[in-house]
Amino acid sequence: MTFETKIKTSWCPGCGNFAILNAAKEVFSELVKEGMKKENIVVVSGIGCHGKISDYLDLNSFYALHGRGIPAMTGIKLANAKLMPIGFFGDGDAYAEGIEHLIHAAKRNSDITVLIHNNGVFALTTGQVTPVSKKGQTDHSTPFGNPEEPINPLALMLEAGATFVARTFAGNPAHLKKMIKEAIKHKGFAIVDILQPCVTYNNTFAEYSAKTYEMKGTDESKAKEKGKIPIGIFRKINKPVYEDTVKEIIE
Amino acid sequence: MVKEVSVLIAGEAGQGIDSSGRHIGEFFNEQGLYSFVYKDYGSVIRGGHTFSVIKASENEVLAHERDVDVVIALNAESLEHFKDLKKNGILICADNCKDVKGFRTIKIPFSDIEKKFGKIFLNSACIIALLTVMNYDVNDYLKLLTKRHKENAEVSKFISDYVEKNYSGMIESKKLKTSKKGEVVYGNDAIAMGMAAAGLERYYAYPMTPATGILHYLAAHQKEFGLALQPENEISVINMALGSAYAGKISAVGTSGGGFDLMHEALSFAGTAEIPLLVINSQRSSSSTGLPTYSGQADLLSSIYAGHGEFPKIVVAPSTTEEAYELSAEALKLAWKFQIQSILLSDKNLSESAKTTKFSKVDRIKLNFAKGAQRYKFSKDGISPLIIPGVKDVTSKITSYEHDEFGYSSEDGPMAMQMQEKRAKKRDAIIAEMKKLETVKTYGNGKIAVIAWGSAVNPFREALKYSKDLKIIQPVYLEPFPTEKIIKELKTAKAVFVPEYNSTGQLSEILKREGIWKDDFVQMLKCDGRPFNPKQAAIGVIK
Numbered sequence: 031m032t033f034e035t036k037i038k039t040s041w042c043p044g045c046g047n048f049a050i051l052n053a054a055k056e057v058f059s060e061l062v063k064e065g066m067k068k069e070n071i072v073v074v075s076g077i078g079c080h081g082k083i084s085d086y087l088d089l090n091s092f093y094a095l096h097g098r099g100i101p102a103m104t105g106i107k108l109a110n111a112k113l114m115p116i117g118f119f120g121d122g123d124a125y126a127e128g129i130e131h132l133i134h135a136a137k138r139n140s141d142i143t144v145l146i147h148n149n150g151v152f153a154l155t156t157g158q159v160t161p162v163s164k165k166g167q168t169d170h171s172t173p174f175g176n177p178e179e180p181i182n183p184l185a186l187m188l189e190a191g192a193t194f195v196a197r198t199f200a201g202n203p204a205h206l207k208k209m210i211k212e213a214i215k216h217k218g219f220a221i222v223d224i225l226q227p228c229v230t231y232n233n234t235f236a237e238y239s240a241k242t243y244e245m246k247g248t249d250e251s252k253a254k255e256k257g258k259i260p261i262g263i264f265r266k267i268n269k270p271v272y273e274d275t276v277k278e279i280i281e
Numbered sequence: 282m283v284k285e286v287s288v289l290i291a292g293e294a295g296q297g298i299d300s301s302g303r304h305i306g307e308f309f310n311e312q313g314l315y316s317f318v319y320k321d322y323g324s325v326i327r328g329g330h331t332f333s334v335i336k337a338s339e340n341e342v343l344a345h346e347r348d349v350d351v352v353i354a355l356n357a358e359s360l361e362h363f364k365d366l367k368k369n370g371i372l373i374c375a376d377n378c379k380d381v382k383g384f385r386t387i388k389i390p391f392s393d394i395e396k397k398f399g400k401i402f403l404n405s406a407c408i409i410a411l412l413t414v415m416n417y418d419v420n421d422y423l424k425l426l427t428k429r430h431k432e433n434a435e436v437s438k439f440i441s442d443y444v445e446k447n448y449s450g451m452i453e454s455k456k457l458k459t460s461k462k463g464e465v466v467y468g469n470d471a472i473a474m475g476m477a478a479a480g481l482e483r484y485y486a487y488p489m490t491p492a493t494g495i496l497h498y499l500a501a502h503q504k505e506f507g508l509a510l511q512p513e514n515e516i517s518v519i520n521m522a523l524g525s526a527y528a529g530k531i532s533a534v535g536t537s538g539g540g541f542d543l544m545h546e547a548l549s550f551a552g553t554a555e556i557p558l559l560v561i562n563s564q565r566s567s568s569s570t571g572l573p574t575y576s577g578q579a580d581l582l583s584s585i586y587a588g589h590g591e592f593p594k595i596v597v598a599p600s601t602t603e604e605a606y607e608l609s610a611e612a613l614k615l616a617w618k619f620q621i622q623s624i625l626l627s628d629k630n631l632s633e634s635a636k637t638t639k640f641s642k643v644d645r646i647k648l649n650f651a652k653g654a655q656r657y658k659f660s661k662d663g664i665s666p667l668i669i670p671g672v673k674d675v676t677s678k679i680t681s682y683e684h685d686e687f688g689y690s691s692e693d694g695p696m697a698m699q700m701q702e703k704r705a706k707k708r709d710a711i712i713a714e715m716k717k718l719e720t721v722k723t724y725g726n727g728k729i730a731v732i733a734w735g736s737a738v739n740p741f742r743e744a745l746k747y748s749k750d751l752k753i754i755q756p757v758y759l760e761p762f763p764t765e766k767i768i769k770e771l772k773t774a775k776a777v778f779v780p781e782y783n784s785t786g787q788l789s790e791i792l793k794r795e796g797i798w799k800d801d802f803v804q805m806l807k808c809d810g811r812p813f814n815p816k817q818a819a820i821g822v823i824k
Binding site: 035036037067069070072077082084085088089090091092093094095098099101102103104105106107108109110112113115130131134276277279280 | 503512513514517523524527530547550672673675677680682
């Protein structure tokens with residue numbers, strides 16, 4: 031299965047989004063082979079460069095409003111438990127506009143998968159800082175340097191109660207694919223923060239290539255590590271999922 | 282002569298005024314009278330003045346009058362309500378209250394009763410005194426009470442005997458009693474029941490007065506219809522609902538003005554993506570946080586024009602519990618039929634008042650899902666086959682971008698025009714459908730026309746009891762506006778009044794837009810959050 035559509039990609043050559051799209055296609059292909067029904071996959075995306083992935087995948091898709099894809103995913107899951115909502119969101123989308131939804135979806139352990147295309151910049155709007163941009167980063171809206179400290183989204187997700195928390199790097203295709211697959215297979219709220227260079231507005235490829243390393247095992251404390259950047263799974267636990275809990279009332 | 286009685290019960294928040302109002306209303310309803318219960322309260326849980334007015338009559342009651350036959354005052358401040366008493370009215374209070382001259386007063390020996398029986402509820406004690414004076418069997422009242430409110434039968438008998446002994450001259454010789462007409466239903470419950478009867482499966486809401494009652498009712502009845510859930514905010518509420526509706530479940534959301542504003546972006550998305558949804562906006566008074574527990578009609582234009590860009594929608598405004606039931610079902614049905622967003626405008630007066638109600642039957646929505654991948658297939662009436670995810674050989678793609686027939690985002694100029702024309706065609710189809718619906722109702726046949734919408738209709742329908750010169754014209758649907766029908770109904774009018782609960786005359790604006798308005802039309806605007814008083818309403822339009 032190729033999941034190709036008639037729509038031509040419009041990402042910049044060398045964009046990290048290609049790696050995420052390719053890894054996702056491979057994972058979907060494997061999952062379908064392993065028995066997942068294609069018609070039950072629902073791709074949900076936000077607005078930003080990442081969001082175009084909805085148009086590039088021959089699958090059910092819900093191309094949501096900026097920041098609002100996460101509640102839509104919970105709504106989809108609450109409507110039909112067989113559906114597998116898989117969300118692709120930018121760091122602007124999920125960590126700025128829609129951060130309340132992210133926190134609450136993690137808190138309620140909604141059975142959805144959230145993949146963050148984290149490139150540290152609003153790219154589709156030609157370069158502005160996001161909540162994960164470094165202090166001092168200069169962009170069109172911060173010509174004198176970003177005045178704010180970045181948040182640590184993974185520490186935030188751990189605190190909010192996410193049951194699967196991972197980080198990967200778009201420049202490490204094998205690891206990327208593994209993390210996406212693990213996240214989709216996890217029952218409960220799964221988030222993967224995908225470090226993704228933006229070749230045009232925030233090219234972090236060299237930095238991430240030098241600093242990332244693959245963690246051994248699962249270690250929550252590594253989520254706050256400074257300097258080197260651990261990639262891998264920080265938490266993977268089982269807890270009752272929201273959609274099952276609320277449906278128990280009526281079934 | 283129509284037999285009727287009005288009772289005002291007042292006290293501070295926390296003294297059980299709300300439940301007392303409900304119980305008195307239910308009691309009269311059990312006796313076969315038509316009950317109406319209005320509650321007036323502030324945005325507080327404890328402290329602060331609050332009162333309920335219960336009117337019961339042999340005829341249907343749609344709104345209360347400010348002058349009443351009985352005042353039950355549970356604290357000293359409430360004694361001021363003697364000003365609302367009719368001549369020869371009865372004041373019921375505890376024995377420590379100061380005397381109010383000129384009225385018949387029943388004083389309950391509250392401290393003696395507590396010494397003898399321990400702690401009792403003053404509200405129940407006063408209601409027992411009221412019912413004794415009205416010659417009713419107080420045991421019928423005790424039967425209505427829940428465990429939490431249950432008064433000791435012994436205490437009740439003591440109070441009853443005390444009233445009979447000390448106020449024997451005031452006891453009515455005959456009680457009002459006839460066959461039961463229906464159940465006492467609150468507006469919010471009627472909206473909830475109507476949606477559930479039509480086949481609602483998912484309801485999402487964030488608490489917001491005066492719409493919260495819908496969430497409470499549905500949450501308590503989830504086993505019967507589906508899920509009622511409270512997400513983190515109204516933005517989440519509507520986006521969850523859109524997720525559920527996309528996946529094929531009949532969904533609705535409910536809120537008040539501020540929450541409705543938060544939903545506008547998603548409403549525009551739903552319009553573009555053609556996701557069916559019912560949104561209930563129960564209006565409060567004024568703008569911003571406003572008067573949260575008082576009523577208003579200031580969201581009419583913001584509902585009709587809600588959301589950026591252009592997309593067809595329906596706005597419907599029930600005035601009574603019966604209409605709330607029928608129209609919430611109908612609005613939900615139309616949302617799915619045309620794959621659009623219906624907005625049901627309620628307000629505090631409708632949502633949080635109760636009346637004797639008998640529902641008619643509503644149809645259950647039947648959904649047919651299609652196969653294929655053309656979610657936005659062009660058609661004569663603009664309506665595409667509904668396709669949902671989770672069905673073999675179906676690809677259901679929806680998007681907030683402008684798009685092609687398959688749901689792929691498209692910025693192609695001709696496609697953008699075609700797709701917007703497609704959605705506009707649905708509005709024509711809705712207008713055609715509306716010819717078959719009761720989009721305008723009229724009451725009375727006089728030469729003085731009153732064009733009113735929503736709960737503002739009720740005091741004027743009551744005013745028909747005082748004047749045969751009136752004709753009430755109610756646009757039930759406000760978008761698309763039933764212009765032709767309104768013009769037809771206005772033909773015989775010698776004078777036209779347009780009462781509304783807002784400060785700028787929003788219905789008047791629509792009448793102007795539609796070319797209905799004439800220079801001699803008279804606006805009657807009231808924006809203090811309180812309903813029109815039927816008698817004053819009648820006087821206002823007749824003089």
